[in-house]
Amino acid sequence: MTKKFQIEHRLGYRILRWVLLVALLSGIVLSTAQIIVDANRVSDDLDRQANQTLSLIRDAASQAVYSIDEDLAQQVVDGLFEQPAIRSASITHPDGEILAQNSRILLPADYRSLTDPIFGPERHYRVELTRGTESPVVYGYLEVSVDTVYSAASWLERATLTFLSGIARAIVLGLVLFFVFHILLTRPLFRIINSISRVDPEHPGDTLLEMPQGHRNDELGLWVNATNNLLVTITENQEKQAEAEARVNRLSRYDKLTGLPNRELLLAMLGTALEEHRRSGDTLATFCFGVDDFKSINEQNGYHMGDQLLQTIADRLSGDGPNGPLVAARLGGDQFVVVEQHLKDGYQCAATSEWLQRQVARPVRLAGRDIAVTATIGIALYPDDAEHSEQLLQRAEQTMTLAKTNGSNQFQFYVASVDQKIRDRKQLERDLYRALAEGEFHLVYQPQINLDSRRIIGAEALLRWDHPEHGPIPPDQFIPLAELSGSIVDIGQWVLDEACAQAARWASQGMPIRIAVNLSAVQLRQDDLVDSVLTTLRRHAIPPGRLELEVTETGFMEDLDSAIEKLVRLRNEGINIAVDDFGTGYSSLTYLKRLPVQHLKIDKQFVCDLLVNEEDTRIANTIIDLGKSLNLDVIAEGVETEEQEFYLHNRGCHLAQGYYFSKPLKPDDFASFITSFHRKITANSTEN
Known part of the structure; x- marks a missing residue:
């Protein structure tokens, strides 16, 4: 001592x-x-x-x-x-x-x-x-x-x-260094020697130590020589015990045939996931599915072939699904469970269900021939359908059983109203894919008026869809669906081509007006956007100045640098650029300074309550003043009354469109409207 x-x-x-x-x-x-x-x-x-x-x-x-x-x-x-x-x-x-x-x-x-x-x-x-x-x-x-x-x-x-x-x-660091030296080296030396000398080889100990340099003949050397022989034996025993425990644990928590988690492990994993989702507020989906008519497959091909089929399906479930990572488990027999986390809505669940059905339906080569099967899926959502893991799994199983009574190769949600809503939306998406080929789309045109000259200077091309069964579908219903599915790219190109063709026809009739076409965020991300627009203009012999592309703030803010590069190229060719629905998004001066913009469009929600709602009036005035300060023309959408038109004109807004002037018109009606509108303005000027 x-x-x-x-x-x-x-x-x-x-x-x-x-x-x-x-x-x-x-x-x-x-x-x-x-x-x-x-x-x-x-x-x-x-x-x-x-x-x-x-x-x-x-x-x-x-x-x-x-x-x-x-x-x-x-x-x-x-x-x-x-x-x-x-x-x-x-x-x-x-x-x-x-x-x-x-x-x-x-x-x-x-x-x-x-x-x-x-x-x-x-x-x-x-x-x-x-x-x-x-x-x-x-x-x-x-x-x-x-x-x-x-x-x-x-x-x-x-x-x-x-x-x-x-x-x-500095003080803490000094004290820490001192205590590290004092605790880890000075004081423990003799204590370690005394404790290790009493170690029984039959009991666990520390891992094998190397001989430290320069300490062969001091206390550390004595400690190493006294313990190494014991640690070798202890280590071997620990490894054998760990291997045995791992085998027992795997047999009790994993399915022997497929290697997937069994029901017990699934419930534990699901309980942990639900705790996380309670904190985050996200949606979690449990998909329970069974192979349709699996009994017949076993009877016709033998149980060995059936086991191979289940193993193949289990392999296909590992990895990522259409929305991200999936957790798969086997309940027994032909029943599997897939858990998908952090979802936004039930529509993503429908996409995952279709993906699961495709994975199961892929042919499996067994005994020299291809075997194709289908699966029926029951879906339960957290927190809408259940808040606990056992209840959530139980309701997914019940829904699968119910779905099987109504047929095979389908999926069904636990709540009937949600199930029908998702099905209707998926059907609308499928109808949307064929709508362009079937010629169900058409364009209408809403005139844009110069409030100073009282002349029609342009028209906004608006897309309409006449569904063969449901009639007209509102744009705010099918446009987001087209953007989500990606079909908006082909639809947007059709709109641009059709609008330019109509502009060329009007020009040949002595009505050379500017055409405004909306550009979606998905189109703006396409690498060939600029070439596609310029090719369309050349095909219809339209001067670039006759075309105006309207982009929303949220559309180009997703990738601002790329959007600016494309819009600048379009502007350099002479095409006009407008920011649509200004005031509803970021409304940032930062991007306005960088974008090649000529027009700001006041969203109709601010014009609708103009002179009635003080806040909307103040926002409209601010946008007009901002346009003046940046030398940008401001277009007011949704003008419906004479009072709104009079106020906007006096406030300094020179361009407007809305039902006060005209509703969106078909091409022939639009041409007639131009003639009658200008004739009316000329008559009023003559009388005055």
Whole structure:
């Protein structure tokens, strides 16, 4: 024991003093360096933010000083004061005459004596207000003074935290290093020797150790030599026991024939999955299916062939399904269970059911001939149908049994209403695939009116579907389904081709108007989009300026860079680009600055309650003002009353469409409408 205390004194406490000293000095140096770097960054951020602010309002300030508009200038200055860091702001003429100004005192703070020498009490910025590009004329100056106390406060807080945390980390690191040395080496040496010398080879122990270099004749060498022989025996016993336990566990939890989890393991796995889904709120689906008429297969081909068939089906169930990973299990006989997690809706379940039926139906080569089977599936959903694993599995089995009484090779949901809804949607999807080939689509055209000239300047092509059994299907019902299935690509190309063909026919009749065609997000992701559009224009001899492509905000935000690249190419060819349903999505200035857009379309939901709903009116006004500031034309959709048209026109919206002018019309009716509309406008002008 005396020797142990000597080792602690010579190594442990001496190392503690040196480790703490070195760690403390390192912490102070590194923390100081971090604080200096952060101060430089804060200083740069102050300048950058100030310059960004000046850049944003420079045009408005230039307009104010150019037009000597004191009200506008004061609005610009007052707008700057919405930022608490702005201490003073002014717009002056070149001769020093002030057009507008405002100021406030520096924010008092106890820490100014520390931060002002670093950042200064305030920072001054000045930009010239010019107009013109080649030889700009200076009409005045915009001057701003920024109070540094706000940024300095944040920096001081971080600096204090950085310094204290650096010191704390250094002390903790020193103590950790000391205790690691003290606990793992100094104190355990003699204890390990005493404990290992009493190890019985019949009982488990530690793993085999290697001889540490330089310690062959000291306490570690004695420990290794005394334990290695025992550990070899112990290790062999542990491995044998682990192998035996693994075999027993697998036999009790996995199906012997297929290797899939059995009912017991499935319920355990399902219980764990349900706990996770309770927290996330997602949907989980349990598919229970049985091979149709499996008894006949066994009788005709023998049980050995039936077992091979089940093994083949089990192999096909491993891996991913159409929506992601699947968990498969065998309940016994010809019954299997598949669990699919984190689903959005029952429609995904239907896709998985069809995938399972296809997997089972693939022919299996047995005894030199192909055997094809089918499966009937019962589906139960969490949390709609059950909240516990046993109940969920039971209801999936019950649904499968019920489905088998109604026939084979089908799937059925536990809740009848959900089952019917999914079936109707799947049927509509199948009908949609053949609708284009069967000629069930047609286009109608809604005129777009210039409110200044009262002339029809364009038409929006709108897709309609006349179902042979159900009649007209609303676009908001079949368009999302077409986008989900991918058929929107072919449908969208047909719409573009048909609209361009109609535009060519109208042009030959002396009605050269612009055609607006909607472009879906799926089409925008196609690599050949630009070539396809240009080829269509050339085929119908349509000038690019006669075509306008309408894209929604959510459509191009999925892959903004790729969308911008394609739209820029289209715009460079002369094609017009419009943002449809503006105000319902991101409505971000960031992408508007990058996109080659000519038009913003106010969504009809804001126009519908114009002058009735204050919030909708304010949004419509904001979009109109935004269009003016970005030199974009604004089109109002859904104009239905004379009051709406009058208000929009006076507010500065120059283009509109809606039922007040005309509902969407068939091509012949549209041509007649153009003639009658212009004749009516001419007659009114003559009377006035």
